[in-house]
Amino acid sequence: MDIFVQQLINGLTLGSIYGLIAIGYTMVFGIIGMVNFAHGDVFMLSAFIALIFFLILTTWLGISSVALALLIVLVIAMVLTSLWGWAIERIAYRPLRGSFRLAPLISAIGVSIFLSNFVQVAQGARNKPTPPMVRDVIVLFQGESGYNVALSYKQIIIMLTTAVLLTVFWYLVQKTSLGRAQRACEQDRKMAALLGINVDRTISLTFVIGAALAAVAGTMYLLNYGVVSFNDGFVPGVKAFTAAVLGGIGSLPGAVLGGLIIGLIETFWSAYFSIEYKDVAAFSILAIVLIFMPSGILGRPEVEKV
Amino acid sequence: MNAPSITTSSAEETQVPSRFNLQAALKDAFKTALITLALSIPILSYKTEQNGGELFLASRWWLVAAVVGIIFVLRVLEHAFLATKASRKALPDPHQATEPVHAEPSAYQKVSRFAIPLFLGVALSFPLLVYLVQGGLNESRYFVDLGILILTYVMLGWGLNIVVGLAGLLDLGYVAFYAVGAYSYALLSTTFGLSFWICLPLAGILAAFWGMILGFPVLRLRGDYLAIVTLAFGEIIRLVLINWVDLTNGGAGISSIPRATFFGVPFTSGDDGFAALFGLDFNAMHRYIFLYYLILGLALLTNFVTMRLRRLPIGRAWEALREDEIACRSLGINTTNTKLTAFAIGAMFGGFAGSFFAVRQGFVSPESFNFLESAIILAIVVLGGMGSQIGVAIAAIVLVGGPEMLRNLTFLKAVFGENFDPNEYRLLLFGAGMVAMMVWRPRGLISEREPSVILKERKAISGSLVKEGHG
Structure with a gap:
């Protein structure tokens, strides 16, 4: 029980991160019908951006309040990663549309290889x-065997941030004119x-929103694993894609639900079966x-159209 | 999914000025440079260095300045180039109005008449040419090795071409079959002591068998879904190879795999060795040259079988499947069997290539079979122009040989300093090159297809008429 x-x-924490990445996949697939293979690497890039800004804020600017630093890092990472998302779409995908x-x-796939090697060359x-x-x-x-069941602050932060940002973006897609335009493009x-x-x-903005949410996931990933x-x-990219497919590709609540399910399956599989085969399970x-x-x-x- | 293209081209494309407008170009280049500046913060401007357990940052603003400067100049040059191109286009071509529709044989047909014998001739005489140029057997080692590497990818490309190019099934996990072939040879030869020539067909059969196992459940999937599931299968096979330590020795891999023999005669310096049998002086290069002709033979076999299969009913069914699955079904083609044979035959050639890989390296480990390999093979097929055999060969030379050339650019050290290692940038440029090639020629280098069946005269089918399959 404990x-x-x-x-x-743990599974819900991991699942929130997957869910955030999965939204980027699902929105892009919904609107232009392509698997944005580079999305996992955009997520990784955002974690690096967050890492560097966290170091700048804490060591150079001397901000001692972790909460404030995290908030600033989150906003900066979202802005810069969005710019990356926009630039990638503009350079690599837009000329190929249609x-x-x-x-x-x-x-x-080329962008994905480029991004991971770019970060390797730039950061080691x-x-x-x-x-x-x-x-x-x-x-x-406390469990029977003296095992403490603990909820860490960082897990609370991760789940809360995910929930709040998801609500904001859900509102954006459902209620604003941008969201209406997006859904219209999706249909025809x-x-x-x-x-x-x-x-x-509209398509550019879809990529921007996806990248911004990937940046949230990247920051939370860094916070969680350090x-x-x-x-x-x-690997997180493929798992998030799995989450998007599991929830029903094109559906935003589906992506989050899929993310949570994948996160739970992965942690339970590691705990009760074998940790080596957790990726195989996913x-x-x-x-x-x-x-x-x-x-x-x-x-x-x-529907299959003839 | 197949929404017709909408002409919503961006501003630069529609309003290309007929004359080069310096002011506009500079303004646009300035904007691009500004975006580059924003993108390079902080990933380029600060490098995270490690000092014990602590991370600290090192500034590199000079690098950012250099990158932004280069982008600015490139953008201005691009504008100048586009403007000259546009002004040239504006002049009417005298042949434009009178050009008949089907007059000349296309560029592809012209090229293919010379290119195929030329390629074949160069490939067959390659070790001799290298020997003459380099002036010795031992000196030509590097180039023969490079030739073997390129031919391995040519063979893999041709094998995958059956699945992707002919049957139109998008497979992102092709490296799984390569791995099956390699491990089949490695395990069969180290545990049972079977020779390469017995293991080669066995590896092919095992890979084909795995192709059917993996192919069966994914038959209903189409397009990108199929791509992702095959990717997942590829990763599963790799993870199993890493974690099933009892069978595969895990991440450490299997070493001391028996070397190839010349149909039973080993390449050793002893009395029963290859050199003694043919009365030659012993040289380790004999084995490499033999391996070169072995992979050339295997690759040509792949090509030959593919060309023949295209003329058989099954090959025609593959191409029909690629063009229109629904029409195929209504004409009574068993799509299940057609897809499965494509998977199995493609996988079989992957298995052959895999067992060649094992015999060449003498060592296999799961890290040789990661997703990047699958991506490279698929990129070779797509860049070559799906379905075009010669295109795949050219793409393999460009994609495998090109990055390899980077290793030799040691003179760059003089420019960028001693710590500069061009090898680090190999995959970076590979990724960027993949994007650039796709933007430049989305249908591949040779997009025209030769028809499988002809009535009276041979005409190339333009790339714009060819469909690419749905799954």
């Missing part, structure tokens, strides 16, 4: 550890363009879901 509750907490279907996918190949930023924990209760790009929607701008390296983008789920339930939990079934 291990179960502890793993539940072209051959495989071209954007190959281009995205070694793991970058940070001093633990938030140490305090709340002991919830040509018609949307005829009705006066700037399709290019270490980041240049090749940390690939990848197998992807295959199984796609084979038996291709439209996911909350997605709409795809």
Whole structure:
């Protein structure tokens, strides 16, 4: 029981991070029907941006309040990563729009290889550890075997930030004119363009929002694990994509739900079965879901048009 | 998914000025430079250095200044280039109006007439050419090795071309079959002592078998979904190879795999060795040259089988499947079997290439079979122009040989200082090159296709008419 509750907490924390990345995949897939392969690496890049700004704020500017530093880091990382998302779309994907279907996918793989090697060249190949930023924990209760079930402050921060930002972005997509334009482009790009929607701008903004949420995930990842390296983008990226598919690609609540489920499965698998095969478990789920339930939990079934 | 393209091209493309406007170009270049500046904060401007357990930052603003400056100049040059191109285009071409539709044989047909014998000739005489140029067997080692590496990728590209180019099934986990082939040879030869020539077909059969196992569940998937599931399978195989230590020796890999023999005659300096048998002086290069011809033979076999298969009913079914799956089904083609054979035959050639890899290296480890390899092979197929055999060969030379050339750019050390290692930038440039190639030629180097069936005369099919399959 005590291990179960502890793993539940850990799984929800991890799941929040996956959910945030998954939204970027699901929105881009919904609007232009491509798997943005570089999204995992954008996430990794944002973790590096957050790491560097955290160091600048704490060591050079001497900000002692961790909460304030984290807030500033989060905002800066979101802004700069959004710019990266915009630039990537502008350079690598926009010229290929309306072209051959495989071209954007190959281009995205190219961006992914470029980004991870760019960070490796710019920042070095070694793991970058940070001093633990938030140490305090709340002991919830003591289990039978004397094992403390703890909820750490950083886990609370991660889950709260995720929840708040998700609400904000959900409002943005559901209630504002930008969100309406986005959903219109998703349904029929040509018609949307005829009705006066700037399709290019809408797609750019989709990438910007996706990158901003990836930056939140990157900052939270850094806060949770305290270490980041240049090749940390690939596996979380594929897992987040799994989450997006599991929840039903194109559906925002689905992406978050999928993220939480993947996070829970991964932590429980590590706790009760084998930690070596946790990635195998996540990848197998992807295959199984796609084979038996291709439209996911909350997605709409795809209609085959002749 | 297949929404028709909308012409919402961006401002620069539609309003290309007929004359070079310096002021506008500078303004735009300034904007680009400003964006570059913002992008390079903080990832370029500060480097995280480690001192014991502590991280600290080192400023590198000179680097940011250099990058921003380079981008600024490049952008101005790009504007100048586009303007001259546009003004040249504005002049009417005298042949424009009178050009008949199907007059000349296309550039592709012209090229293919010379290119194929030329390529084949160079490939066959490559060790001899290198020997003559380098002036010795031992000196030519590096180039023969490079030739082997390129040919391995040519073979992998041709193998994957069956799945992606002919059948239109997007496979991002092709390296799994390469791994199956390599481990089959490694395990069969080290545990049972089987020779390479027995293991080669076995590795092919095992890989084909795995192709069917992996292919079966994913038959219903299409397009990007198929790509991601095959990627997941590729990763699963790699993770199993790492973690199943009893069988595969885990991340440490399998070493001391038996070397290739000349149909039973080993390449040793002894009395029963290859050199003694043919009355030559012993030289370790004999083995490399043999390996070169071995992979050339395997690659040509792949090509030959593919060309023949295209003329068989199954090959036509693959291409029909790529063009339109629904029409295929309504014409009574068993799509399940068609897809499975494509997967199995593609996988079989991957398995052959894998067992060649194991015999060449004498060592296999799971790290040789990561996602990057799959991405490189797929990039070779797509850049070559899917379905074009010669295009795949050219793309393999460019993508594998090009980055390899970077290793030799040691003169750059004189420019950037002693610590500069061009090798570090290999994958960085590879990724950027992949994007650039896609933007430049989204349909690959050779986008035109030769028809499989002809009535009276041979005409190339333009790339814009060709579909690429849905899954």
